[in-house]
Amino acid sequence: MIIASNLASFLIICVVCFLASTLGPLCGIGGGVIIKPIVDSLGVMGMATTSFLSSLTVLTMSLSTLTQQAWGTRRHPERARTPCPPTAIPLSIGAALGGVAGKVAFNAIRGSLGTPETVGAVQAAVLFALSAATVVYTLLRSRVRTLHITGTVASALIGVVTGAMWAFLGIGGGPFNLVILTLLFSRETRDAARESILIIAFSQVASLAYTIASASVPEFSPLMLVAMATMAVAGSVAGKRVAARISSRGTDVLYALTLVVVMALCARNFLVLL
Numbered sequence: 610m611i612i613a614s615n616l617a618s619f620l621i622i623c624v625v626c627f628l629a630s631t632l633g634p635l636c637g638i639g640g641g642v643i644i645k646p647i648v649d650s651l652g653v654m655g656m657a658t659t660s661f662l663s664s665l666t667v668l669t670m671s672l673s674t675l676t677q678q679a680w681g682t683r684r685h686p687e688r689a690r691t692p693c694p695p696t697a698i699p700l701s702i703g704a705a706l707g708g709v710a711g712k713v714a715f716n717a718i719r720g721s722l723g724t725p726e727t728v729g730a731v732q733a734a735v736l737f738a739l740s741a742a743t744v745v746y747t748l749l750r751s752r753v754r755t756l757h758i759t760g761t762v763a764s765a766l767i768g769v770v771t772g773a774m775w776a777f778l779g780i781g782g783g784p785f786n787l788v789i790l791t792l793l794f795s796r797e798t799r800d801a802a803r804e805s806i807l808i809i810a811f812s813q814v815a816s817l818a819y820t821i822a823s824a825s826v827p828e829f830s831p832l833m834l835v836a837m838a839t840m841a842v843a844g845s846v847a848g849k850r851v852a853a854r855i856s857s858r859g860t861d862v863l864y865a866l867t868l869v870v871v872m873a874l875c876a877r878n879f880l881v882l883l
Contacts (some may be wrong), residue, residue: 618653619836626837630670630844634677634852636798636864637805639667639783639813640844642736643867646874657827660779661820662837667781668813669841674806677849693804696764696794701808703768704782705815710769711776712819730882732778737875739778740868743788747865750791757795767793772812781816783809784871787864798857798864 625647629640645663649656722728746753758764771789775782786805790796796804820826855863 615653618651619833621651622648622653622833623836623840626666626840627844627847630666630841631848631851632863632867633667633670633783633806633809633845634674634848635802635855636860636867637783637787637802637809638864638867639781639809640670640841641667642780642784642871643874646878650877654829654833655827657825658829661827662829662834664781664813664816664820665834666837666841667783667809668817669838670845671806671810671813673842673845674849675810677845678803678806693800693807694759694794696759696761697804697807699761699765700768700794700804701811703765704772704775704808705768705811707769707772707774708776708781708812709772709815709819711773712816714773715777726882729779730879733875733878733882736778736780737872737879739785740872740875743785744865744868744872746788746792747861747868750861753792755791755795756793758793764794768808775812781809781812784868798860799852802852802860 625644626640629638629643632638632640632643641663644666645659648654648659648663654662719728722731758767767789771782771785775785783805786808787798787801790801790804791798794801852860
C-alpha cells in the first residue's frame with residue numbers, strides 16, 4: 610500500500626511538472642507557483658526540499674525554452690521574432706539581484722513576522738489578491754494606457770523592486786512578469802512571454818547560487834530531481850510547439866485561466882494555514 614501510494618505521488622508530481630512547464634513557452638510563467646503547493650499537499654517531502662526541487666524544475670524549463678528559441682532562430686532566421694529589447698538584460702539582472710536581496714531580508718526578519726503558518730497564510734492572501742487583479746487587468750488590458758520605459762537604469766530598478774517583492778511572497782514572479790512587461794514596457798503578449806522566460810532564468814540561477822553559497826541545500830532524492838527536470842524539458846518542448854500555433858488572444862485566455870488556478874491554490878493554502 611505504501612509503495613503504491615509513493616508511486617501514485619511520484620506520477621502526480623511528474624504530470625504536474627510537465628503541465629506546469631508547458632506554461633513557460635506559452636505565457637511566460639515558470640510554473641513553480643503551481644508545482645510547489647501541489648507537491649506540498651502530497652506530503653511526500655519537506656517544504657524546503659519542495660521549494661528547492663521546484664526552483665530547479667523552473668530553471669530547467671527556462672534554460673530548455675531559451676535553448677529552443679536560440680536553435681530555432683539559428684535554423685530559421687527568417688522566422689525569428691523581434692530581438693529582446695535593450696532593457697531586457699538590465700531588467701533580468703535587476704530582478705535576480707532583487708530576488709536574492711529579498712530572500713536575505715525575509716530570512717532576517719522572518720522570526721518577527723509570526724509563526725510560519727501565519728506568514729504562509731499572509732503570503733497566500735496577498736498572492737490571491739495580486740492574481741485576481743492580474744486577471745482583471747488581462748481582461749481589460751485593451752482599455753488600459755501603458756507606459757513605454759526604455760532607460761537602462763529605470764529597467765534595472767524596476768527589476769530590483771519587483772524581484773524583492775516576489776521573494777517576500779516566496780515566488781519567482783513568473784505569473785506577474787507579463788503585467789510588468791505589458792504595463793510598464795508596452796510589450797506585445799508573445800514578446801512579453803519570451804522575455805519573461807529570460808527574467809525567470811536569471812532569477813533562478815541567482816536563487817540557486819544563493820542557496821549553494823548559504824549552505825542551505827536540503828536533502829533530496831536524485832531520482833525525483835531527474836524526473837522533475839525531465840518533465841520540465843518535455844513540458845517546455847510541448848509548450849513551444851503549442852505556442853507556435855496559438856494566437857495572442859489564446860495566450861491571454863490561457864494566462865487568465867492559469868491565474869484562476871493559482872487563486873484556487875492560494876485560497877486552499879490560506880484556509881489550511883490560517
